[in-house]
C-alpha cells in the first residue's frame with residue numbers, strides 16, 4: 001500500500017507513534033510518505049519505502065498567522081498525485097484531520113478518491129480540541145474521516161463525551177518495539193555518569209508541560225531520596241523545566257537530579273533506570289510509561305485517563321490519585337527498598353509491555369486500512 005502519514009515531527013508521543021508505525025509498515029513492504037514541516041525526530045533512515053516531504057509555509061507579512069493547514073493540504077494533493085498515494089493516515093486531529101479533509105475534497109474534484117484514517121492521540125481531544133474556538137472544526141473533521149482510531153478506551157470515551165461524534169471509534173493501543181538492541185560501541189552515556197553503584201535511578205520523561213505535574217515528580221523523588229539513596233533523571237524540555245530546576249534547588253536536591261533536556265539517549269537512560277515516574281493530570285495512554293516498561297522499568301503513575309490501561313496496579317507498578325505524592329512516594333519506596341520486590345516488578349513490567357508489541361498492534365492498523373480502502 002502507498003500511505004501518506006501526517007504527524008508532528010517533534011519529541012511528542014503522537015509524532016513518535018506515527019513515525020514508529022510508518023517505519024514498521026515500511027519494513028513490511030508498504031511505501032510510506034511522511035508529510036510534515038520537519039523530518040520527524042525518530043526518522044533517521046530514508047530508503048526506497050520511506051519518503052519524507054516537507055511542508056513549506058512561506059512567510060508573508062500580511063499574515064499575522066501563517067496558514068499551515070493550507071500548505072499541508074496543498075502538499076497532500078501534490079504528493080498523492082505524484083506518488084499515486086492510496087491512503088492518508090493523519091495523527092492528531094488538529095489541524096491534520098482538517099487539512100486531510102480539504103485535500104480529499106480537492107482530489108475528489110479531480111476524480112481521485114482517497115480514504116483518510118484519523119488517529120486521536122489525547123491532547124487534540126482533552127486539552128486543545130475541546131476549546132470552543134476549535135470544537136466545531138475538530139468535530140467536523142473527525143466525523144468526515146473514513147476511519148477514526150483512538151489510542152485507548154479512555155480517549156474513546158472522552159471523545160464521545162466531549163464531541164458530537166457519529167463515527168465508530170476503533171481503539172488501537174500504542175505499541176512498542178521490544179527487540180531493540182543497544183550497540184555498546186557507541187555509548188555516550190554510562191550508568192556511572194548518572195549515579196553511584198549503590199543509588200537507585202529514577203527517571204521521568206516528558207515535554208514538561210503543566211499536564212505532566214512536574215512539581216509532583218520532584219516531590220515524589222524528594223520523599224524517596226530521604227529513605228533510599230537515589231538519583232532523578234529528568235529527560236525532556238518544556239515550559240515547566242526552569243521552575244523544576246528552581247524547585248530542586250529550593251529543596252536542596254540539585255546535586256541528585258540531572259536535567260538532560262531533549263535526549264536521543266532515551267533507550268540507554270531507560271536501560272539503567274529502576275523506576276519511572278508519571279504522575280500526570282491526565283494521559284490518554286502514557287507512551288513514555290510503556291517505553292520504560294519495555295526496558296523492564298516499573299512505573300509509579302497517576303490513575304487518570306488511559307494510564308490504567310497500560311500500567312497495571314500492583315503488577316507493573318502502582319497507580320494513585322492525581323496529586324497524591326505521599327502515596328506515590330510510599331509505593332515507590334515499597335518497590336525500591338527490596339531487591340526481590342524490585343526484580344519481580346521489573347519482570348512484570350516487561351511482561352505487560354509485551355502485550356503492546358508492535359508486531360501484534362500493526363496488523364490492527366493494516367486491517368483498518370483495508371476497510372477504509374473498501375469504503376471508497
Ligand code: GMT
Pocket residue numbers: 012013014015017092121122123124126151174207209211282283284285286287288
Ligand atoms: O504527552 C503529551 O503532552 C504529548 C501528546 C502528543 O500529542 O504527542 O501525547 C499524547 O499522545 C501520546 C501518544 O498517543 C500519548 O501516549 C499521551 O498520553 C498523550 N498525552 C496526553 O494525553 C496528555
